Amino acid sequence: xxxxxxxxGRRWDEExxxxxxxxxxxxxxxxxxxxxHLGTVLLAVLAVVLVGGIGFGAWKLVSDGGDDKxxxxxxxxxxxxxxxxxxxxSASSGPSAEPTSPPPSTSExxxxxxxxxxxxxxxxxxxxxxxxxxxQRVKRDAGVFYESSDGSRLIQVFALTEPDITxxxxxxxxxxxxxxxxxxxxxxxxxxxxxxxxxxxxxxGYRSAKYGPRRILDRAFTGPDRVQYAxxxxxxxxxxxxxRERQGTVLASFCPTAYCPAT
Numbered sequence: 001x002x003x004x005x006x007x008x009g010r011r012w013d014e015e016x017x018x019x020x021x022x023x024x025x026x027x028x029x030x031x032x033x034x035x036x037h038l039g040t041v042l043l044a045v046l047a048v049v050l051v052g053g054i055g056f057g058a059w060k061l062v063s064d065g066g067d068d069k070x071x072x073x074x075x076x077x078x079x080x081x082x083x084x085x086x087x088x089x090s091a092s093s094g095p096s097a098e099p100t101s102p103p104p105s106t107s108e109x110x111x112x113x114x115x116x117x118x119x120x121x122x123x124x125x126x127x128x129x130x131x132x133x134x135x136q137r138v139k140r141d142a143g144v145f146y147e148s149s150d151g152s153r154l155i156q157v158f159a160l161t162e163p164d165i166t167x168x169x170x171x172x173x174x175x176x177x178x179x180x181x182x183x184x185x186x187x188x189x190x191x192x193x194x195x196x197x198x199x200x201x202x203x204x205g206y207r208s209a210k211y212g213p214r215r216i217l218d219r220a221f222t223g224p225d226r227v228q229y230a231x232x233x234x235x236x237x238x239x240x241x242x243x244r245e246r247q248g249t250v251l252a253s254f255c256p257t258a259y260c261p262a263t
Contacts (some may be wrong), residue, residue: 143159158232171201216243
């Protein structure tokens with residue numbers, strides 16, 4: 001069966017598997033007529049691949065550890081996604097009544113050494129920070145973790161590789177995935193200064209199947225090396241405000257290795 005004639009009388013002969021008529025191409029066995037929708041299909045596939053890659057980056061950004069190991073489907077109690085599904089968070093929760101931890105520091109203050117019960121650590125991934133003495137380092141796809149012996153308390157550091165997103169937007173887009181956590185509650189989402197590039201912080205809680213009620217602080221910021229980092233501090237809800245105090249110690253000492261002051 002043949003398709004209707006095209007411009008100049010050219011047409012595709014289904015039985016002969018070739019173009020026939022005026023201006024027809026030389027017969028090539030197995031050649032099919034070009035698909036006019038192929039370009040659209042390829043663009044759609046590419047878009048899906050790109051969106052999937054971005055989602056993975058944000059999923060890694062704010063994942064919590066312990067029993068909440070990330071799953072490929074994003075269903076972990078701590079997993080997050082850039083997917084637009086679910087209720088969207090408001091632009092800001094307004095100022096917090098609690099004191100805010102200081103921003104990451106590269107000043108001479110960090111040359112004074114770590115506080116009691118902390119040890120200054122130069123991580124192989126290219127940054128320095130003070131971590132509680134005795135905590136174990138664990139490297140996962142979701143970043144670098146420093147964990148207490150039972151895994152219920154942790155610090156996570158992750159470098160976000162997506163270039164065109166602000167710290168606040170990174171946290172805002174992550175929250176819909178976090179809302180899948182049992183008992184999820186947002187305590188605050190805010191910028192910590194003027195301008196789009198200001199540090200941002202997400203404070204939230206949820207119920208862990210292994211550890212019970214949790215409370216987490218996630219700070220996103222741009223380092224002096226122009227890399228965007230996230231530093232997450234998690235622990236039992238009953239420990240609060242220990243997480244805030246620990247976050248302050250970590251952020252005051254944090255620096256990309258090449259930008260750390262001499263100790």
